[in-house]
Amino acid sequence: MSTAQTAAQAMVAATARLRAAGVPDPARDARVLLAHAARIEASRVTLIAPEDLAPEIAERYDHLIALRAIRVPVSHLLGEREFYGRRFKLSRDVLDPRPETETLIEVALSLPFERVLDLGVGSGCILVTLLAERPSATGIGVDLSEAACLQASANAVLHRVEDRADICRSDWFGAVEGKYDLIVANPPYIALDEMPGLAAEVREHEPEMALTDGSDGLEAYRRIAASACDFLHPQGRLILEIGSTQAEAVSALVQAAGLAQVQVIRDLSGHDRVILAQNPA
Known part of the structure; x- marks a missing residue:
């Protein structure tokens, strides 16, 4: 990429390169990655559009576009993703938060809870x-992946809830003790035979254990459902994200x-997204 290019010219070229590579919404990604390369907010890209790109920015941008063209997710290139109005640090060791998961958050926040x-x-x-x-709430987060636990702990510190969050390695309920007002999970729900149909960004760059159970996509739900009542207070709620065909x-x-009191809640796109249930005991 020539240093004589303006930011606008570089974005046009990058957009064309990403479009040729089959990247969805290439213009958006070109803009976001230019902002990241220039270390400015995306809203300020228009202000630098007429200016020549400094050589070091042009080099960074070219590298980012090359990686995006081979379908490395934008969130991995930025090292973060916005979720429910907050920015979360990410790595290849964890699932990229999806906007659909905000439906689970809305359901969880619809009633009070103290322990999650x-x-x-x-x-x-x-x-x-x-x-x-x-x-006022406190909570525990568990994951089989030690790397995921470290990433979650870092995000707890980033958002200043680390004194109320206990994060540890566990195979589902294996290391969990006590009772909770609320149990939430977005488990691996992609069936093994569905994996080849996923977008390259997901299939090749996100942790497989967070995507699929290696079976029919229901194994995690079987394990969670089997033990949930043992860990819920009376009237405590279980909230599970699901695939759109699994309700x-x-x-x-x-x-x-x-x-x-099992309910199915749809996301903003109208797809079945969350199962809500209550411990009747």
């Missing part, structure tokens, strides 16, 4: 958000486990 358990804490986006939104199957699992 996040199964499969990942980046910590769910647990940290819930604690940040409820300053019937997951509802049946939680009902069979003794949970009551």
